[in-house]
Amino acid sequence: MLLTVATSAGAGPALAPTVIDTPPARVAGADRTATSAAFLGMLAETAAVERVVVVPRDSTGVALAAAGLAGVLDAGVVLADAVPSDTVTTAVDTVHPIEVLTVGDAARADAWQQDGRVVTVLDAPGGPPALAAEMAREIARRHAEAGTPVPTRVLLASTTGLPDALAASAWAHEEGLPLLLTAASALDPHARFVVEQLGITDVTILGGTAAVSATVEEELRSSGLAVERVAGPTREHTALAVAARRGVGPNRVLVAAGDDPADAAAAGPWASVVGAALLPPGPTVAGALAERCGHGVVVQVAGGPVAVPEGQVAPLLAAAERCDGPNRPLTVRLAVAAPEDPEVVPTVVDVVADARGWNSRRLRIEAVGQDETMGLIVTPDGCGGAAVCRRGRTIVVDATTWRAADPDRRTRLVNLAVAVRLGVTLPDGCTGGVLQPLACPDGAPWPTDDQRRTLADTFVPSATIALTGDVHAERHIGSQAVAGQNPLDPVRDVLTAADVAVVNLETPLSTRGAPVPKTYTFRGPPEMAARLVEAGVDVASLANNHGLDYGPVAMLDTLDHADAVGLHVVGAGADATAAYAPALVETPAGTVAVVGLTRVLHTRTWEATATRAGLASAYDEAAAVAAVRAADAVADHVVVAIHWGAELADCPNADQRHLATLLVDAGADVIAGHHPHVLQGVQPLRDGLVAYSLGNFVWYHNRAPSRYTGVLTVELPLLDQPSWSFLPAEIGSDGRPHPAAGGTAAAITERLTSRSPGGAAGCGFPS
Numbered sequence: 033m034l035l036t037v038a039t040s041a042g043a044g045p046a047l048a049p050t051v052i053d054t055p056p057a058r059v060a061g062a063d064r065t066a067t068s069a070a071f072l073g074m075l076a077e078t079a080a081v082e083r084v085v086v087v088p089r090d091s092t093g094v095a096l097a098a099a100g101l102a103g104v105l106d107a108g109v110v111l112a113d114a115v116p117s118d119t120v121t122t123a124v125d126t127v128h129p130i131e132v133l134t135v136g137d138a139a140r141a142d143a144w145q146q147d148g149r150v151v152t153v154l155d156a157p158g159g160p161p162a163l164a165a166e167m168a169r170e171i172a173r174r175h176a177e178a179g180t181p182v183p184t185r186v187l188l189a190s191t192t193g194l195p196d197a198l199a200a201s202a203w204a205h206e207e208g209l210p211l212l213l214t215a216a217s218a219l220d221p222h223a224r225f226v227v228e229q230l231g232i233t234d235v236t237i238l239g240g241t242a243a244v245s246a247t248v249e250e251e252l253r254s255s256g257l258a259v260e261r262v263a264g265p266t267r268e269h270t271a272l273a274v275a276a277r278r279g280v281g282p283n284r285v286l287v288a289a290g291d292d293p294a295d296a297a298a299a300g301p302w303a304s305v306v307g308a309a310l311l312p313p314g315p316t317v318a319g320a321l322a323e324r325c326g327h328g329v330v331v332q333v334a335g336g337p338v339a340v341p342e343g344q345v346a347p348l349l350a351a352a353e354r355c356d357g358p359n360r361p362l363t364v365r366l367a368v369a370a371p372e373d374p375e376v377v378p379t380v381v382d383v384v385a386d387a388r389g390w391n392s393r394r395l396r397i398e399a400v401g402q403d404e405t406m407g408l409i410v411t412p413d414g415c416g417g418a419a420v421c422r423r424g425r426t427i428v429v430d431a432t433t434w435r436a437a438d439p440d441r442r443t444r445l446v447n448l449a450v451a452v453r454l455g456v457t458l459p460d461g462c463t464g465g466v467l468q469p470l471a472c473p474d475g476a477p478w479p480t481d482d483q484r485r486t487l488a489d490t491f492v493p494s495a496t497i498a499l500t501g502d503v504h505a506e507r508h509i510g511s512q513a514v515a516g517q518n519p520l521d522p523v524r525d526v527l528t529a530a531d532v533a534v535v536n537l538e539t540p541l542s543t544r545g546a547p548v549p550k551t552y553t554f555r556g557p558p559e560m561a562a563r564l565v566e567a568g569v570d571v572a573s574l575a576n577n578h579g580l581d582y583g584p585v586a587m588l589d590t591l592d593h594a595d596a597v598g599l600h601v602v603g604a605g606a607d608a609t610a611a612y613a614p615a616l617v618e619t620p621a622g623t624v625a626v627v628g629l630t631r632v633l634h635t636r637t638w639e640a641t642a643t644r645a646g647l648a649s650a651y652d653e654a655a656a657v658a659a660v661r662a663a664d665a666v667a668d669h670v671v672v673a674i675h676w677g678a679e680l681a682d683c684p685n686a687d688q689r690h691l692a693t694l695l696v697d698a699g700a701d702v703i704a705g706h707h708p709h710v711l712q713g714v715q716p717l718r719d720g721l722v723a724y725s726l727g728n729f730v731w732y733h734n735r736a737p738s739r740y741t742g743v744l745t746v747e748l749p750l751l752d753q754p755s756w757s758f759l760p761a762e763i764g765s766d767g768r769p770h771p772a773a774g775g776t777a778a779a780i781t782e783r784l785t786s787r788s789p790g791g792a793a794g795c796g797f798p799s
Contacts, residue, residue, distance in 0.1 A: 057349070059286075060295065060336040061119060065089050065111045067335055068298035069123035072108040075302040076127045083107035083131040084124050086116075086144065092294045094135055096189075096197040097164035097211040099300030100204035104171050107133070109298040116143055133170075136163055158222050160191060161213040165226040168210030172230050185234040186227065187211045188252075193243030198293045199271035199310045200238050200262075201300025203278045219248045227257070236277075237261040239270050268316035275309035282320045284308040285352075288334040289344055295335025308332070313344035315662035318351035322665040346616065347666035350623050376410040376434060380446070408449040410434045420445065427452050456483055494749040495621035495669045498530035499704040500769075501726035501741060503564070503572070505539040505556020509730060509767040513560040519730045520567035522770045526743045526759050528568030531619035534626055534673055535564065535729065536706040537572040537601070542589035545582030550634050553581040558593040565597050571615045573628030573673035575603025575647045576707065580638045584645040602673065603628020603648045604640070611640035611648040612655060614663035614670075621748070622668030627659050627700075630675035631691065632707050650674060650691060657698045664699025669748045672700045675707045677725055680738075682787055683795035684712055684724040696720035702746045702754055709738040711780075713788035713795055714756060721746055721754040731763050739763040740780045742772075758784055 059074065061067040075081055085102050087095040089111040098109045108127065112120045114137070124132065124144070131150040134141050138153045145151055156166040168186065175182045187204055189197035191213050204211040212227075214220040227235070235252050237244045240263040252259045262277050264270040275282065286308045288296035296310065303310050311317045321331070331352045333340050412431045415421035419433040427449035437445065444458075447470065451458035462470035462478050470478045500523075509519050520527065527533040539554040541561055547553035564572060572594065580587050587604055594601045600615035614625035629650040633639065640646030650656040663670045672695050677688050684692075684705075692703055696717050703722045705712070712725035723746075728738045742760040749755075760780035761769040772780055789797035 057331065057345070058333045058336065058340075059299075060334075060339070063089075064294040064297070064335075065113060065117055066119045067295045068095070068109065068111040069120045071298045071302045071334075072110050072123045072127065075108045075305060078302070079305045080106055081108050081127040082129060083133065084127065084129045085109045086112050086124075086132060086134045086140070087297075088136050088140070089113055090294075091136060091160060091163070092292050092297045093160040093189075093191055093194055093197060093213050094163045094167075095294075095297035096194065096201045096300065097160070097167055097204075097213060098135060099201035099304070100187075100207075100209045100211050101133070101167045101171055101174075102301045103205035103304065104174050104208040105131075105133075108301050111294070111298060112140075112143075114140055114143075135167065156222075161215075161220040162222045164211060164213045165222040168212060168226045168230060171208065171210050182230060183207070183209055184232055185209055185236065186230075186232050187236050187238055188223065188244060188248075189213055189238040190216045190243040192216055192291075193239045194292055195267050195288070195290075195312055196239035196243055196263075196270055196274070198288055198296055198300075199274040202280075202303035202308070202310055203274060205301045205304035206278065214244065214248060216243060217245050217247060219251050224251075227252075227255075232257065234258045234260070237263070238274065239263050239267075240265070243270075266314070266316060267312050268314045271309070271311045272317065272320055275311070278309075280307055280309050282309050282311065282317070284330045284332075285317070285321065285348070286310050286332050286334055287313050287317075287340055287345065287348060289313055289340045293334070293339075295339040299334050313340065313348055315347070315658075315665065318347045319662065319665040321348060321351040350616070350666040376431060379434070379442070380408065380410070408446065420448070422452055451479075494747045495532070495619055495624055496530045497624065497669075497671055497702060497746045497748065498527050498533040498568075499671075499673075499702070499723060499726060499744045499746065500527075500533075500535045500729040501706045502538040502576075502709070502728045503535045503730040504554065504728075504732050504767065505537070505541060505560040505730075506554050507732045507767075509732060510556045510560065512766075513563045514557050516559075518563045518567055519766075519768050520563065520569070522768050523743055523759070523761060524567045526745065530568070530745060531621060532571065532617045532624045532626070532671070533569045534571045534573070534671060534704060535569050536576060536673060536675065536704075537564075537574050537590075538576060538578050540574065540579060540582055540586040540590045541593050542582060542586035544589055545586035547582055548580065548634065550581070552578070554578045555582045555586060558589070561590075561593045561599050562597045565599050569599065570617050571600040571602060571626040571671075571673075573603045573626075573675075574601050575611075575628040575630035575673070576675040577630065577632040577634055579604050579630070579647050580634070587647075588645060600626065601628075602626055603630060604646070605648075606645045608640040608642055608646075608648075608655070611646060612659035612662075614659070614667070616667060623666065624669045624671060625663035625667035626671045626673060627663050628673050629656050629659070631687065632675045632677075650676065653691070653694060656691075657694055660695050660698035660700050669701045670699050672703045674703060674705055676705055677708045677712070679708055680710055681708050682710065682712065682793055688724055692717055692722045692724075696722070701748050704744070711740060711742075711784045711787065713786075713791060713793075713797070714744070714784065715789055715797055716753060719753065721756060723756075728763060729769050731767055734763040734765055734767070737783075740783055741769050742780060742784070743769075760784075 059070050061070050083105045085098045085107050102109050132144040133152045135154045138155050141151050141153050154166050156162040172182045187200050187209055212223040214223045235257050262273050264273050286303050331348050409428045410431050414428040419430050421428050448458050459472045462472040464470035472478050512519050539556040541556050541558045591601050602615050605611035614627045617624045629648050631650040638646050639649040701720050705724045708725040709728050711727045714723045723744050727741045729741050742758050744758055746754050746756045760772045760777040762772045764770050786792045787795050
């Protein structure tokens, strides 16, 4: 949760802030060898590098297994071609190693010969498992030479489970453990022999039985070995379990993706030294990042966008910005300017961000534009001889005072700057870290909840979400869309005014497919997708009882047509992962996630599965809850569009109320329901808001009572309960929703409010 203070208007000196560079989000070179060279350079910046282990560029598993040897030798690991590139040789030469060890193909050693440098060749026939075993023997030889104990534990990974080996490469480096490779179904003979040869007593298997089979585990146990398996139900869970086994939390994360994570193959030693967890992207990892309340979270990526696409990185970065703990500290962006003395800025960063660098959960330093107010200015004699002064909503500190201040004093100065932004005076004698709620002499924490809320209301805009009911695209409505006319024109202004506008799309958009055997089957023209975007719609949910009316081909066509014009479609996809995935929309108020679900299906075979295209079913309550939780992990606000309830019912049924509670508890801020074709009530529910049915909206007929409709606009403040307003509308003979006026508007609004808590319809809401 971020409260952006620095970008708000206010009084203060107009000074150009010093730009503070962030650490690179990606570590990437032109190819995998150059990426490994980048990691070697980063390792040398943080630790002494005495040796370098060189592995052929296409031996990703061998590179991962080299981490244990590198840990014993204080070495880095690089990938290289037979004739190494200038990038790689320069990286190696820059660290001035006393020894280069080449793994595999002795002919490669000549490229690394230099005066005063030892070149050692490690080679063995038999592919990656044999080379991993040879490196295990080299670990034992080096320990024998040094007179130190040889490890009695090895790590065991599958040659087809390299992501599990990647997660453990930092562990191997930290403890100097051999990392052996095997086939999934049978223990590799090279691994078996080296275990016996080195007198190994303990084996840690990396990954589940799909990676290393139970047969392999049983063979090891039958040999009298103590066997431990570090695994989870998915690769993400396994990687997190490996990090936990290392004693490392997801405070610093290096993200790598794919079955062959070559771009991160040389990252183990660096991750070991800096305490980074090597993790794959995904919702489980995003959730783990979001739970690191009050801790600095730095996310870096191994490889370019081809290796790890931006779409996989963005949810993790968003999760790292969040803090979901019940006692989350206030997080503020505070601008700092020191134009006459730019060396001051890093010292402010040190105070605020401690050992994890600038990217602290407790406070963020961010440069702002020239015309915007600073939060803190350090400048020579900025206060006419005084050490500290206040100018409007800016704290000015004399540069000499800042330099002379001890860390505690500097922390208080930063807290003072934040207090000024809050419009309060920092009490004397308060102690604590930067922007953690401080312990003050009177026992009250600072800032108080009211002060936090004031800051949010003053400096952070609320997200505004425009919600509607069912949008049709058949018959005369579809004809309008094809002709370039927009059926949503009458409400365009209210939709475009919102940060995010969400509709339920009741018809797939395609010219293909065949109608399934059911009473009502709908299909609209592809042009309707563009009309929705033109009217200000950002997200459409296809999770409803008509989403597959013309089969999977028409449903998937809908996704393609929508994507072509920039319309997000949720609740449907080529498999369950895609169907349950949220749309993420960036707004001035933060990231808004929209999840589409349906509790109304023609048949349960319409549900998306791991191998079947379909819809996001809320009959599977666990999957629905998991989808909302995953969305909550990567967004500031979560909207759920759900098809549910009974047609033409004035009040929500028990099923709707049960689901609403589950989804709000999972993290939904607002739920927009549809399917009953009439307006139902709006209920504040715990920290969320539920609109049980918004009726029809753009429709092929305008019979009462389903012609009464409107746009519900929900305001989602950062810390307070959502609030809502309603624009009543009436569907005309043209199928369009026309804003209502006078008595008609009052009657439509009364239909909504009378069915809400406290309303005359008596829908049984708790008082």
